Amino acid sequence: MALKTAEQEIERLLGLHPKGFDLSLDRVTRLLDALGNPHLKLPPVIHIAGTNGKGSASAFARALLECAGLAVHVHTSPHLVNWHERYRIGAPGGGKLVRDEVLAEAVSRVAEANAGRTITVFEILTAVTFILFSEHPADAVILEVGLGGRFDATNVIPEPAVSLIMPVSLDHQSYLGDRVELIASEKAGIIKRGCPVVIGFQENDAARMVMMETAERLGCPLSVYGQDYFAYEEHGRMVYQDETGLMDLPLPRLLGRHQLANAAAAIEAVRVAGFDIPDRAVEKAVTVVDWPARMQRLTHGRLVEAAVPEAEIWLDGGHNPGAGMVIAEAFAELEEKSSRPLFLITGMINTKDPVGYFKAFTGMARHVFTVPIRSSSAGIPHEALAVAAEEAGISAEPVHSVENALKLLRDTWDPNDIPPRILIGGSLYLAGDVLADNGTPPS
Known part of the structure; x- marks a missing residue:
């Protein structure tokens, strides 16, 4: 384009x-x-x-x-x-x-x-x-x-x-x-x-x-x-x-x-x-009221099609420990209404506190996929971000993109299990990349 x-x-x-x-x-x-x-x-x-x-x-x-x-x-x-x-x-x-x-x-x-x-x-x-x-x-x-x-x-x-x-x-x-x-x-x-x-x-x-x-x-x-x-x-x-x-x-x-x-x-x-x-x-x-990339439910688009069928996919650009706490509280409320295993797909830039962010999800998130941020040169290397997640007590692995993470989860998911709840977040830069890749930019 x-x-x-x-x-x-x-x-x-x-x-x-x-x-x-x-x-x-x-x-x-x-x-x-x-x-x-x-x-x-x-x-x-x-x-x-x-x-x-x-x-x-x-x-x-x-x-x-x-x-x-x-x-x-x-x-x-x-x-x-x-x-x-x-x-x-x-x-x-x-x-x-x-x-x-x-x-x-x-x-x-x-x-x-x-x-x-x-x-x-x-x-x-x-x-x-x-x-x-x-x-x-x-x-x-x-x-x-x-x-x-x-x-x-x-x-x-x-x-x-x-x-x-x-x-x-x-x-x-x-x-x-x-x-x-x-x-x-x-x-x-x-x-x-x-x-x-x-x-x-x-x-x-x-x-x-x-x-x-x-x-x-x-x-x-x-x-x-x-x-x-x-x-x-x-x-x-x-x-x-x-x-x-x-x-x-x-x-x-x-x-x-x-x-x-x-x-x-x-x-x-x-x-x-x-x-x-x-x-x-x-x-x-x-x-x-509408505010993209703040607890935004993605219901259609190219990335959604790459995920586990019927997975709940949420996008939030919150990127510090305070934001992590309120996002985690929102997911706790979702869990009360309908139980699904929670997975994170996270990218962050190097001015943030990744351990503090991840700690908000300790005991809630089953696994973290860490990804690089395409649109920022200040992204935390996804390998280092995985280490930070594990330091916070959540199992993690680095992958090359959000799409890779969604496909990896889809290809390893047991179709007899309840479809997962997925939070893509940690950076507004990442949120922007996701909305662009998904074909659903703000308007």
Whole structure:
């Protein structure tokens, strides 16, 4: 398949500029100034940071606003298959991923304004976000942080409608610090003086306190999960409660108990941001919300056809110990409903903690197939990843690809046994490769 025009332009820039992140705002601020400061010409912004759950919160917030009839721009990162996934352009009746020619033109314009100066491609693509979102009308912007918060290129919005901070745990330690409190401080960097703040569920009390103290020091209206709002399951339904009362809702379409807290954070953030969402729109939103590669059931496609007949195949890009815990909890709930042997097909990049991730599945997973990640040069060698799985107490073997793993399991499976439950995960890069190979990319 020929590269799309926008992909060609982005690949060209990747060859010119340093990879990775620059944890300062000077370069992106200079670039935005050269572009006429498009970030100051946006609809109300819901700015979302966190280690885990940012994407789910973005998806819930988008569903809530769209089900209320609003047009919503959405920026997320990274993408899974195509760069276009990072930019959803709002429209009445539901937004669409940016058209290729529109993205290509915006990337070229931003690169020209940068005039060859040192910059990272993420900073260029963040400026593209603001160009696109300022030039297309909408009622709201959902803006997901790329890395950290304080020095993330998205953190140039002076007065967000709300800053939402989702669960914080250890990740990107080389950039953000090796203690949860330090990482929480970086995430709390998106909090702006006097602007509303919503804090999602936090496993770590110290992390929560860092965020609360920052919000209070800056005089921000503050809403905290478990204190000002919360959600729980009752009689197969989701109950959401805040200071205005209770809402009895369907269970979220996104699987896993943690999605109740994610949905609750999005509901609270949208309300705090000043959007009046009717109850019927909230009910619809939690049932239509969609977020690829987060506990996504693969039911058709080329890879599915290579698996054991009637196997359950799940895809999740969670890649750190905190994500491993919530994914494992979701699989424990699945096991309660229908018992199947669990197998993992896992690939990870070398900035992650594979042993910590695998430990979440100890005693649950029967076996791990470890695979290389085609789309990243930073993948952990699949032989070393198998050693990490065994260190966590799970038998493991390296294989050359996801398809190889699925075929190996199929060829050795006793047809008289219950078909397996298979989780493909450990990396968003791997998730993107799988969706591309399966023929089911996000749309």
